Amino acid sequence: MKYEPREIEPKWQRYWEEEKLFKAVDFDQSRPKLYVLDMFPYPSAAGLHVGHPEGYTATDIYSRYMRMNGYNVLHPLGWDAFGLPAEQYAVQTGTLPRKTTEQNIETFRRQIKSLGFSYDWDREINTTSPDYYRWTQWIFIQLYKQGLAYLDEVPVNWCPALGTVLANEEVVNGVSERGGHPVERRPMKQWMLKITDYAERLLADLDELEWPEGIKEMQRNWIGKSTGAEIDFCVAENEETIRVFTTRPDTLFGCTYMVLAPEHPLVDKLTSPEKEKEVAAYKEDALAKSELSRSVSEQEKTGVFIGNYAVNPVNNERLPIWISDYVLMTYGTGAIMAVPAHDERDFEFAKTYDLPVQPILVPSKEAAEKEGITPEDVLEKRSCWTGQGTLVNSANDFGLDINGLDVENAKERTIEWLEQQDRGKAAVNYKLRDWLFSRQRYWGEPFPVVYMEDGSIKVLDEDELPLELPEMEDFSPSSNGESALARAEDWLDYTDPKTGKKGRRETHTMPQWAGSCWYYLRYLDPRNDARPWDEEKEKYWMPVDLYVGGAEHAVLHLLYARFWHKVLYDLGLVSTKEPFRKLVNQGMILGISYKDPQGRIVPNDKVVEDGNKLYHAETGQELEEMPAKMSKSLKNVVNPDDVIQQYGADSFRLYEMFMGPLEAVKPWRTEGVEGVRRFLNRVWKMVVGPDGGIAEEVKNSEMNEEELRVLHETIKKVTEDIESLNFNTAISQLMVFVNEFGGKAERNREAVETFILLLSPFAPHIAEELWSRMGYDNSLAYEPWPTYREECLKVANVEVVIQVNGKPRSRVTLPADATSEQMQQAAMEDERIQELTDSSDIKKVVTVPGKLVNVVAK
RNA sequence: GCCCGGGUGGCGGAAAGGCAGACGCAACGGACUUAAAAUCCGUUGGGGAUAUUAUCCCCGUGCGGGUUCGAAUCCCGCCCCGGGCACCA
The missing domain is CATH 3.10.20.590 (Ubiquitin-like (UB roll))
Structure with a gap:
């Protein structure tokens, strides 16, 4: 009898679902708990691609393994379904987003279920369901009450093509991350979340997380903590002071001019009458520039002298004040002290406008040599030096002398002096900025906010939630920066049920990240309609013990979710400081593509084979194989449905895990699936005879020393490799076992049963089928995991x-x-x-x- | 430019400082078959010597050095590929 995955796989999937075999039991004190979480998918119209199940298979193997080790495993899944792509797709097809979202979810659910994952489907959630988003709104209200949500008129990233503003994180190289449309800066009134209040804790608590070092480093860089000083500069002939932030207070004696951001509030006040025209023109220019042109670093520096001077607090030198767009209003104080001798950007600017350079720091000969220069180059203003060295020319008659000190000591001493003089103080700055939280879109959570006629802002009471999204025929955004909701007449008008006062609802909606900021908490208590989650359940299940997902969420989702979690922690609503204890990123799965001799990738439908060689169908150029990111345009997308149809879900799962390490980027090869399918065929034949019963070779025979060793070696290796998530080498050991036992005339029954258990987390359908053919009535999902005997490993x-x-x-x-x-x-x-x-x-x-x-x- | 990853057969990949290439794919040879597919058995890093089939030698983990009895693995200096950040004062 042959191995027929198409028959046995649906059968076992039905069995697992009907028996609710993978139900996570709240408050089970008899077993340790384990929370294994996948990043929930965004159900797109294209359906699942082979990248999704990679992480899901890994967590499924781990969950199944841990259940067999006696853990009470919580392993849920849901849908992250609000957001721009769903809305755009709905616009294109002319259907309601709610409809298309429902269809997409259905497709995803069917595809995911066909892979046999052991989710507790009773806990399925959907961010677009009012039962869910009422609590997203509720959390927003808590943020508002904490003063962490505020309205601000800020220059934002407005994307005309998408008709919405975007977060800084959603703008890449000046164009929108989705779609690559141009983005311009434009002042608009927006909801902001004060993530900056949590910058220090978001940074510090990274240390206690078991996350990939690279991801932690990316978050650290994103938060971008710098320590230094804030220094006040008096303006000559004026009452004003200019405050700057610098990380190099030690170089204060080298400051020869100052630069303000063009948007700096003091610019107009400080500009001399004769410079007004020039300054106004420059400001206009700078503001019109998009983020793109403004952030290209190779660009030549430009600026304008505003006709006024500041005074250097250490030596009373007159410093010309300039404006330039190389100084950003959004970082520090929007003003800098320029030290051209020791800062590359200031050096470049000073060269362009012929401003004085004053060296005050000499590198050692060796350090200079490493950079290909000499200390004299620095002293004679030919080179800019930003490294370590010894201070010179840095003393005044007012008690500050840092000559001869190194950078660190000079910083310390200067700050001390500034503090004594009341001219400055030690300061910390972060690159992290507040989170722009509104979108001019229809398909998102409505803000539970009303602008009252008397000008006050009212957040809805808890009993007014959920504020449901009105059903609309036309949900395309308006061109003036308001969302479609501005046209939802009936919905917009609000009358306070208690006071009778009238108001108009907020027409913006929340960004896609909102729903994913707390979904892992809703799984704990998904049907609770009195609270977002039960606190006792939260205490039982949290934190998430293993979180698996793509590295593309390194800073966005993972930083936002940590931020909300910390707010909830401060409110006493959750019991842990951090939500995700251990994080693993699965690597991308690439498609097979081909490149021409110039290195250009050729779409797969343009490739023809002739003999063993490959040619471009049109140009006739010889092509070389090269893996590339799967995309519709390259025609190299693999559809999981086809693979499952042809080889079965177990083969699919096994292949994805066998390709290589979970974290690595790997190219998909269908021949590889054939390989693991052959392996499963051999497994089947090892256990099942021609009549469908147990193969006659499987008997209570004695094992020889070699067989005994291979068996226990296999138990040991598979166990250790699952613990460390090295699934590829675990599978190769399972193959070694079959190579040893498969063809034998006598196959020890106990060894074969042990093997089935070891295989079951990876290929659960065939394992269940073999287990039942071995004569067991129950599922093997809760059979104790095999243990090895040390003495059997010895030869x-x-x-x-x-x-x-x-x-x-x-x-x-x-x-x-x-x-x-x-x-x-x-x-x-x-x-x-x-x-x-x-x-x-x-x-x-x-x-x-x-x-x-x-x-x-x- | 800066910060992370990573470079091992034709390919995916294995190797607590101790026989490099486990396991798989592909390829080749053979068995079975009228034939093919499927399956099974065998060979497979490169070069060379001896040679009735086995035995031996040299080279080999991006490049160049170093540490060590011994290096894919540790250290120093480069090169290339992938990802992230990028005028953050």
Whole structure:
């Protein structure tokens, strides 16, 4: 009887679902809890692609394994379904987003279920369901009440093509991350979340997380903490002071001019009458520039002198004040002290406008040499030096002398002096900015906010939630920066049920990230309609023990969710400081593509095969294989439905895990799926006979030493590899087992049963089927995980390598527990070794017990 | 430019400082078959020597050095590829 995944897979999927086999039990005190979470998918119209199930398979294997180890596993899934792509798709097809979203979810659910994952489907959630988003709104209200949500008129990233503003995180190189449309800066009234209040904690608490170092580093860079000083500069002939932030207070004596951001509030006040025209023109220019042109660093520096001077607090030198767009209003104080001798940007600007350069720091000869310059180059203003060195020309008559100090001590001393003089203080700055939280879109959570006629802002009461999204025929955004909701007449008008006062609802909606900021908490108590979650359940299940998802969420989702979690923690609503204890990023799966000799990637439908070679159908150029990101345009997308149809879900799962390490980027090869399918065929034939019963070779026979060793080696390796998520090597060990036992005339029954259990987390359908054919009535999902016996791993004799000067020259078989002396003796007696060493002196002999002897001879 | 990853057969990839290439794919040879597919068995890093089939030698983990009895693995200096950040004072 043949292995037929198409028959057995749906059967077991039905069984698991009907029996609710993977139900997570709240408050089970008899077993330790384990929360294993996948980043929930965004159900697109294209359906699942092969990248999604990679992480899901990994967490499924781990969950199934841990259940067999006696854990009470919470492993849920849901849908992150609000957001721009769904709305755009709905606009294109002319259907309601709610409808298309429902269809997409249905497709995703069907596809995911066909892979046999052990989710607790009773906990399925959907961010677009009013039962869910009422609590997203509720959390927003808590943020508002904490003063962490505020309205601000800010220059934002307005994207005309998408008809919405975007967060800084959603703008990449000046164009929208989705779609690549141009983005311009434009002042608008927006909801902001004060994530900056949490910058320090978001940074510090990274240390306690078991996350990939790279992701933590990316978050650290994003938060961008710098320590330095704030220094006040008096303006000559004026009452004003200009405050700057600098990380290099030690270079204050080298400051020769100042620069303000063009938007700086003091610019107009400080501009001299004769410079007004020029300044106004420059400001207009700078503001019109998009983020793109403004952030290209190679661009030449421009600026305008505003006709006024500030005073350097350490030496009373007059410093011309300039404006330039290389100074950003959004970082620090929007003003800088320029130290051209020791800052590349200031140096470049000073060269352009012929401003004075004052060196005050000399590098050591060696340090300078490494950069290909000399200390004289710095002192004679030919080179800019930003590294370590010794301070010079840095003393005044008012008690500050930092000459001869190194950078660190000079910083400290300068700050001390500034504090004494009341001219500055130590300060910390973060690159992180507040989170722009509104979108001019229809398909998102409505803000529970009303603008009252008297000008006040009212957030809705808890009993007014959910504020449901009105159903609209036309939900395209308006061109003036308001969302479609501005046209929802009936919905807009609000009358306070208690006071009777009237108002108009907020027409913006929340960004896609809102729903995913707290979904892991809703899984704990998904049907609670009195509270977002039960606090006791939260205490039982949290934190998430393992979180698996793509690295593209390194800063966005993962930073936002941590921020909300910390707010909830401060409100006493959650019991842990951090939501996700251990994080793993699965690597992308690439498609097979081809490149021409110029390195250009050619779409797969333009590739023709002739003999063993590949050619471009049109140009005739010879092509070379090259993996590339799967995309419709390259025609290299693999559809999981096709793979499952042809090879089965177990083969699909096994192949995705066998390709290579979970975190690595790997190219998809359908031949590889055939390989693991062949493996499962051999597994089937190892257990099942031609009549469908147990194969007659499976019996209560004695195992020989080698079989015993392979069995226990397999238990050990598979166990350890699942623990460390090295699924590829676990699978190769399962293959080793089948290579050993598969063709044998006698296959020990116990060994075969153990093997089925070891295989079950990876290929659960075939494992269940074999288990039941072995005569068991119950699912194997809660069978105890096999354990290995140390003594069975040992073998009586081992082959010991004998090296001469580190090169393997001979091998001898010795008892595994041979002593160093015995090994040495065997090496010396070896004919080949004697031959090789007889004309030289033996200097020493190194032995590694059970492995190797190295004879060092000269 | 800066910060992370990573470079091992034809390909995906294995290797607590101890026999490099486990496991799989592909390829080749053979068995079965009228034939093919499927399946099974065998070979497969490169070069060379001896040679009735086995034995041996040299080279080989991006490049160049170093540490060590011994390096894919550790250290120093480069090159290339992938990802992230990018006028953040």
